Amino acid sequence: MKQSLKVLLLISLLLTFSHSSFSSNQPIKLVGDSAWEPFYGPNLPEGGFVMALVAAAFAESDSKVKIAYEPWSRALLSTLKGSHDAVVGAYFTEERANQFHYSEAFYTNEIILLSLKSKKVKYNGNLKSLTAYRIGIVQDNAYTPQFDNADYLHKEVVVHPIQNIQKLFLGRIDILVETKAIKAITLYLTNKHYPKRLPEIQILQPPLSQNELHLIVAKNNPHAQLILTHFNRGLKKILKSGQYKQILRRFLVSS
Structure with a gap:
């Protein structure tokens, strides 16, 4: 029994270390549509207001992000294949829900x-x-x-x-x-x-x-729930602190 408890404790510690390492040392790889200005885009300041909101939410969990842009269909497919951790700015559809986990909505x-x-x-x-x-x-x-x-x-x-x-x-x-x-x-x-x-x-x-716009993470991503937890928690923080509205005002966008 004691041996089993030791094994469980070791597993728990390893998982905790793994999650901590992932969140603090590895940037979360985000991908967005390559043609969705003015919401986001590689030529916009801070990547546009949508990317600014998402990056701010992750920053609350000390998570850095790395942003790429691809045509929408390719972005979805490459995320399913593991090239990216999450797709930014997806609407909810039943078809997508079969393959992706959805975050809390962050913009309507x-x-x-x-x-x-x-x-x-x-x-x-x-x-x-x-x-x-x-x-x-x-x-x-x-x-x-x-x-x-x-x-x-x-x-x-x-x-x-x-x-x-x-x-x-x-x-x-x-x-x-x-x-x-x-x-x-x-x-x-x-x-x-x-x-x-x-x-x-x-x-x-x-x-x-x-x-409503969501962050979506492939269900086959082993870190899916961790990524969504960090994002959802950070989103609540920037909403409560007023940073969310500050970002929208900075980009002249209505909430």
Whole structure:
């Protein structure tokens, strides 16, 4: 019996050492979509407000992060293969939940429909009112289950969100589906793309949905629960301390 207790104690100590070593010495390898500005991106200050929030949460547990960017589909696949520890900014889907553990939600994002005022799009909140229009979407993005499964809609797929904006101004689509970080996306469009044409764009009401952003970790990652525990604990701390809101204000983003 004493021998069994010694073995259990040794195992416990080894696990504790392993977890401590992982959290303090090895950076947590994060990956994000290579085309998701203004939420995050390699050319944004601090990687964008989403990465800044995630890094701040991990910092509360003395965990350093290493950030990479890949096309969304590749990011998911490479994380499942072990190249990365976690994917940043995922919406919840039942399909993903079969392969990934989800963190607590750290930001709520609206999914909106954008069009040109000159198009005079008639939308009443019912997706069937959009059957006459060409709708631009981004490859492998999850919007809402109802929209994603609406095969009766005319959807045109692009790889990068800016392609949809270009197609909208060229008259090749009538509507684009986009995420809304309110001031951040307005500044992004103003400063980087078509600033003179920005007044032509209108947001159709009501929004498609409000989606929560999560950190996701592959279920086959042996450190999955530890990573999520550190992140969730850190998230609560930055929310309580006010650091969370400070980061959003720094990036001119609404919570």
